Amino acid sequence: MAEITKRADDYNRWYQDVIREAELADNSPVRGCMVIRPNGYAIWENIQRTLDAKFKELGHVNAYFPLLIPKSFLAKEAEHVEGFAKECAIVTHHRLMQVERDGKADLIPDPASKLDEEYVIRPTSETVIWDMYRKWIQSYRDLPILINQWANVMRWELRTRMFLRTTEFLWQEGHTAHATEAEGRAETLQMLEVYRWFAEEVLAMPVIAGVKTPSERFAGAVETYSIEAMMQDNKALQAATSHDLGQNFARAFDVKFQDQAGKVDLVWATSWGMSTRIIGALLMTHSDDDGLVLPPRIAGTKVVIVPIWKNDDEKSAVCAAAQKLAAELRPRIGPVHVDDRDNLRPGWKYSEWERKGVPLRLEIGPRDLAAATAMLKSRHDGAKRTAAFVDIADGVQAELDRIQRDLFDRAAARLVANTHRLDTWAEFTDLYANRGGGFAHCPWCGDAACEAQVQEETKVTIRNIPLDGDETPGACVRCGKPSRGRVLFAQAY
RNA sequence: CGGGGCGUAGCGCAGUCCGGUAGCGCAACGGCUUUGGGAGCCGUGGGUCGCAGGUUCAAAUCCUGUCGCCCCGACCA
Numbered sequence: 001m002a003e004i005t006k007r008a009d010d011y012n013r014w015y016q017d018v019i020r021e022a023e024l025a026d027n028s029p030v031r032g033c034m035v036i037r038p039n040g041y042a043i044w045e046n047i048q049r050t051l052d053a054k055f056k057e058l059g060h061v062n063a064y065f066p067l068l069i070p071k072s073f074l075a076k077e078a079e080h081v082e083g084f085a086k087e088c089a090i091v092t093h094h095r096l097m098q099v100e101r102d103g104k105a106d107l108i109p110d111p112a113s114k115l116d117e118e119y120v121i122r123p124t125s126e127t128v129i130w131d132m133y134r135k136w137i138q139s140y141r142d143l144p145i146l147i148n149q150w151a152n153v154m155r156w157e158l159r160t161r162m163f164l165r166t167t168e169f170l171w172q173e174g175h176t177a178h179a180t181e182a183e184g185r186a187e188t189l190q191m192l193e194v195y196r197w198f199a200e201e202v203l204a205m206p207v208i209a210g211v212k213t214p215s216e217r218f219a220g221a222v223e224t225y226s227i228e229a230m231m232q233d234n235k236a237l238q239a240a241t242s243h244d245l246g247q248n249f250a251r252a253f254d255v256k257f258q259d260q261a262g263k264v265d266l267v268w269a270t271s272w273g274m275s276t277r278i279i280g281a282l283l284m285t286h287s288d289d290d291g292l293v294l295p296p297r298i299a300g301t302k303v304v305i306v307p308i309w310k311n312d313d314e315k316s317a318v319c320a321a322a323q324k325l326a327a328e329l330r331p332r333i334g335p336v337h338v339d340d341r342d343n344l345r346p347g348w349k350y351s352e353w354e355r356k357g358v359p360l361r362l363e364i365g366p367r368d369l370a371a372a373t374a375m376l377k378s379r380h381d382g383a384k385r386t387a388a389f390v391d392i393a394d395g396v397q398a399e400l401d402r403i404q405r406d407l408f409d410r411a412a413a414r415l416v417a418n419t420h421r422l423d424t425w426a427e428f429t430d431l432y433a434n435r436g437g438g439f440a441h442c443p444w445c446g447d448a449a450c451e452a453q454v455q456e457e458t459k460v461t462i463r464n465i466p467l468d469g470d471e472t473p474g475a476c477v478r479c480g481k482p483s484r485g486r487v488l489f490a491q492a493y
Numbered sequence: 494c495g496g497g498g499c500g501u502a503g504c505g506c507a508g509u510c511c512g513g514u515a516g517c518g519c520a521a522c523g524g525c526u527u528u529g530g531g532a533g534c535c536g537u538g539g540g541u542c543g544c545a546g547g548u549u550c551a552a553a554u555c556c557u558g559u560c561g562c563c564c565c566g567a568c569c570a
Contacts, residue, residue, distance in 0.1 A: 012564075159566090164570085239570095273570080314528095346529060347530035347532085349531090350530055365529055
């Protein structure tokens with residue numbers, strides 16, 4: 001059994017150790033790409049299930065667009081190409097041929113199969129989607145279009161990290177088309193709120209919702225909104241984004257419609273996404289030195305039952321009781337696992353399921369069986385309590401609810417404790433150089449050059465301008481020029 | 494892509510400087526005793542030393558190239 005590095009000793013190594021020990025993902029033979037293992041994918045499936053239901057509840061539908069995008073599409077929106085050109089994988093041939101090199105068989109792209117127009121592996125799908133929207137939209141009666149897709153995308157990042165930044169990642173991308181600017185903006189904000197709800201209520205991850213500064217805007221957007229979460233090392237992680245694209249993509253792809261009065265206008269657009277990166281955020285929000293900690297609402301396995309016995313008679317009695325309890329719990333609780341392996345002792349099983357982040361463990365031994373109770377132990381705080389067999393589902397559900405609340409409260413308390421209101425540059429540099437960093441709400445002048453200067457000197461960036469932020473006029477924390485309100489600063493992943 | 498570190502059994506590592514039959518701990522497998530917080534004893538199996546060339550009688554070890562991982566930068570969800 002490999003050890004998990006303590007967070008205090010080496011936070012980055014701890015992060016990787018937890019991924020390995022909880023069997024969330026593994027490195028693949030391809031640079032920067034990871035294999036998401038069943039334990040990790042179960043989390044993603046729960047994310048998909050929950051978000052997908054919410055999207056549909058709000059009128060969205062799913063569709064699928066191709067992985068390959070004609071290279072020329074990317075060039076149609078000026079800022080978009082500038083944002084993504086440097087990180088695209090490109091398909092140039094469609095056939096391999098066998099050749100002999102130094103006496104050995106080798107495969108090379110067949111020169112005769114070189115493509116006239118090369119394809120880009122999608123870094124995001126706005127272009128191919130808006131090319132199709134041109135065909136589908138003629139009248140205001142065709143609007144709105146509220147399409148989402150679950151897909152993989154590739155961005156050839158220079159430096160990768162499991163879940164947080166991989167060359168290929170999974171996400172959902174919503175792409176909507178609207179008849180009015182107001183409708184587009186409302187959709188953008190609605191989806192931002194969906195992400196806030198999901199992060200806080202399902203992932204137990206408190207976030208700050210706000211609008212990005214122009215320099216952090218999505219390539220091609222009029223306005224970008226984000227939710228920002230605080231990790232245990234006090235760094236910020238952008239957990240999701242929602243973009244108001246205005247008419248930029250409609251203009252680039254010539255998507256027009258006729259309104260009720262017969263007037264022709266460009267269509268208004270939004271896009272919004274959450275990716276597998278959120279799994280890294282989830283890990284860094286709740287987990288501890290013993291391994292993964294998961295909120296019950298997103299955990300793949302909600303409860304593990306560990307039967308305890310001393311001999312074959314006890315084993316059969318206790319295992320039968322465990323299976324019966326599991327069957328009783330499943331309809332109400334969801335996935336419940338009975339760990340009846342007989343080659344491992346209970347202590348080993350405890351530590352294994354703790355590493356893997358199962359929120360609640362239920363122990364049943366001969367003594368419990370005699371008393372018709374089970375021992376409950378919650379992963380995140382080690383609290384133990386007994387629950388009677390008669391209303392076991394109630395007891396377990398109550399404990400899972402408590403865990404979910406507790407994890408949110410714990411993360412929220414950490415967020416508050418490490419968030420500061422700062423007015424002077426001396427306090428600002430002191431916070432990030434000597435006091436462990438965190439979130440800082442500070443007045444800012446609105447000048448991109450000043451923002452860049454802060455980043456250069458401290459590696460701290462403006463995460464967003466909180467929607468419910470302080471709009472009291474003041475003096476910029478960096479340059480002292482007039483400020484129209486406070487913005488959220490932090491070091492970011 | 495620049496700087497640094499590292500690829501040896503599933504995991505963690507020693508061996509590399511100074512070439513000479515590939516080792517240790519944990520895990521795995523078999524047996525017996527065990528089982529309420531990481532069990533004990535005995536036995537067994539498993540590695541073309543990241544990959545490709547080269548030097549040599551002989552390469553994990555020396556040389557060249559290459560791929561991957563980690564950390565720091567630049568870029569980013």
